[in-house]
Structures are given as C-alpha cells and as structure tokens.
Amino acid sequence: MATRAASTLRSYLADPSKTLICPGVQDGLSARVCLEQGFEALYMTGAGTAISTLGMPDLGLTTADDMVRNAGMLASLDRSVPVIADADTGFGGPVMVARTVERYILSGIAGLHIEDQVLSKRCGHLLGKELVDVETFTARIRAADAARKRLSSSVSGASDFVIIARTDALQSLGFDEAVARLKAAVAAGADVAFLEGMRTLDEMRRVVEVMAPTPCLLNMVAGGVTPLIDAAAAREMGYKIVIWPCFAMTAAYLAYRQAAEELKTTGAIKERVGPDGKTVVGGIRDIFELCGLTKCAEFDREMGGKTFEKGV
Numbered sequence: 001m002a003t004r005a006a007s008t009l010r011s012y013l014a015d016p017s018k019t020l021i022c023p024g025v026q027d028g029l030s031a032r033v034c035l036e037q038g039f040e041a042l043y044m045t046g047a048g049t050a051i052s053t054l055g056m057p058d059l060g061l062t063t064a065d066d067m068v069r070n071a072g073m074l075a076s077l078d079r080s081v082p083v084i085a086d087a088d089t090g091f092g093g094p095v096m097v098a099r100t101v102e103r104y105i106l107s108g109i110a111g112l113h114i115e116d117q118v119l120s121k122r123c124g125h126l127l128g129k130e131l132v133d134v135e136t137f138t139a140r141i142r143a144a145d146a147a148r149k150r151l152s153s154s155v156s157g158a159s160d161f162v163i164i165a166r167t168d169a170l171q172s173l174g175f176d177e178a179v180a181r182l183k184a185a186v187a188a189g190a191d192v193a194f195l196e197g198m199r200t201l202d203e204m205r206r207v208v209e210v211m212a213p214t215p216c217l218l219n220m221v222a223g224g225v226t227p228l229i230d231a232a233a234a235r236e237m238g239y240k241i242v243i244w245p246c247f248a249m250t251a252a253y254l255a256y257r258q259a260a261e262e263l264k265t266t267g268a269i270k271e272r273v274g275p276d277g278k279t280v281v282g283g284i285r286d287i288f289e290l291c292g293l294t295k296c297a298e299f300d301r302e303m304g305g306k307t308f309e310k311g312v
C-alpha cells in the first residue's frame, strides 16, 4: 500500500529537469497548509517532531514510535504526495534499523534519511556532534537496503522506497572524510547523499560534483550553519532535493508568540477579518475546512450516514 508514493518520489529523482523543494512539516496543520499550496513532496522534520510532539529540542529524544506515528499521519493526508521522513540514526543496530525501515514503508512514507551520529544525536547545526565509525554507518544503510528488499517480495513497490544517507562528519572530520562516508553509504545501498552542516557555497557545489551521479539533498535550516539559497540556485548547483525543515516551525513560533502576547497584554484576541471587513479569516471553521470538514460530511452522506444531516 505504502509504496505508490515511493514510486512517485523515485520518478521525480529520475527526472533531470526536477529539483524537489520539500517544505518541512511537523504536524497536521503545517502539512495541510503545504498540501494546499501544491508542493510535490513534503519533508517530516525530526526536529519539528521533537518540538511539536514532545516540547523538547532535537537531541535524539524522539523514539521510533514517535517518528513512525507522526510520519505515518502526515503520509496519510494525501497519498499522492510523497513524504520524505527523518529517521535520525535508525534507532539502534542493524535489526532495529531494518525494523524502522519496514515500519516507515508500511506507514506509507516514500523515503527516509539515516545518519552517522551516535544514538544520542543532536541537530546537525549544533556543536559537539559525535559520530559512529564508518562500518557502523554502512551497517545501518545495508540494513535499510535489506529491509526494503525483504519487503518487496510481499509489498508491491517497496523496492522504490528511497534511502538517503546523511553524514554529520563534516564538522569533526572535514570534507574529504565526509564524502568518503557518503560514498561508502552509496556502495552499501543508499540512493541519495546528504552532507549535513555545510558552511560554504563552495562545499555545497563540490559535494554535488564529487557524488555524481548519486543525487544530493540540500538542507536549508534558518539560523543554521549552511548559507540559504533559493530553488533556482540549488537547481543550478545540481541538487535533486531541497528540504526546509524549520520553515513552518519558525512561522508558527513567531505567530504563536505574537498572538500569545496579544492575549496576555490585552486579555483578548481580535478576530482577523477579510477585505469585506466582516468575514472572519483564520477562524476555526477555516482551519476545519483546510483539514477536510466538507469532505468528511460528504463522505458520511454518500455512505448513507446521517451524522451531519442537521448541518455542521
């Protein structure tokens, strides 16, 4: 079931004209907003999952259960739009990594990334990251590849599931060692290379060149260490996937803070009204509608239900 989205993602990767811009989403609302905008793929941010589901920073605190549940919910909102999901370190040794990959595939996710940090990992844009050795990293990737192969005999299209190898080695080991890790991961079965924490445009350009023909992913983190570039510049550098993990969190954070300040200081929130000066915008009805209120009522009626007969 899971895998039409994976096949779609793979076809995007094979299309030489395409650079996929994936907005980072962390919850149902951010995903609905991005789906409404017509993005071709979404990215489930692990940092955002930690922040929005645990209220905690990106320090390896989310469990496989937390991540599978969130990613599966996001993938369920529109099965025609592939979701690429953060899978941190894969959450354990090869047996656990394989289990993680199977669970992601069966939850309808199209691809994931697995990295070479230690289990108690941290956001790639923080200081003091620690790495596992390259053998442990490649064992994670090999286990991920074995898991998708194992599932493909029973789940059609599972073989299209996209495995993205991420290395965090740039910070402590430098560019050449980080690239060597990405190459080893590709040899172990990864489809896409993700060099985390790049600090210069030169590194951003060079990794695409040295990893070719393996497609590369670019991570654009507001307030992170990598210079932010737009879609046209990323395409010109040769990137196939660009993720913007924090964009919705930043927008939500600033909007929440402003509204909270308004409520705290004035004791109320003024309704936002549209151009006619009357219609409330961003009210609860708008948000329910974004999340499928009318469609739910129609489905109920078409199935012979009476739940919404008196209106909704």
Ligand SMILES: C[C@](O)(C(=O)O)[C@H](CC(=O)O)C(=O)O
Pocket (backbone or CB within 6 Å): 024, 044, 045, 046, 047, 048, 058, 086, 122, 123, 124, 125, 196, 219, 221, 245, 246
């Ligand atoms: C891509 C990332 O893994 C994520 O969780 O979305 C994070 C982003 C972040 O922490 O802001 C990362 O770059 O490590």
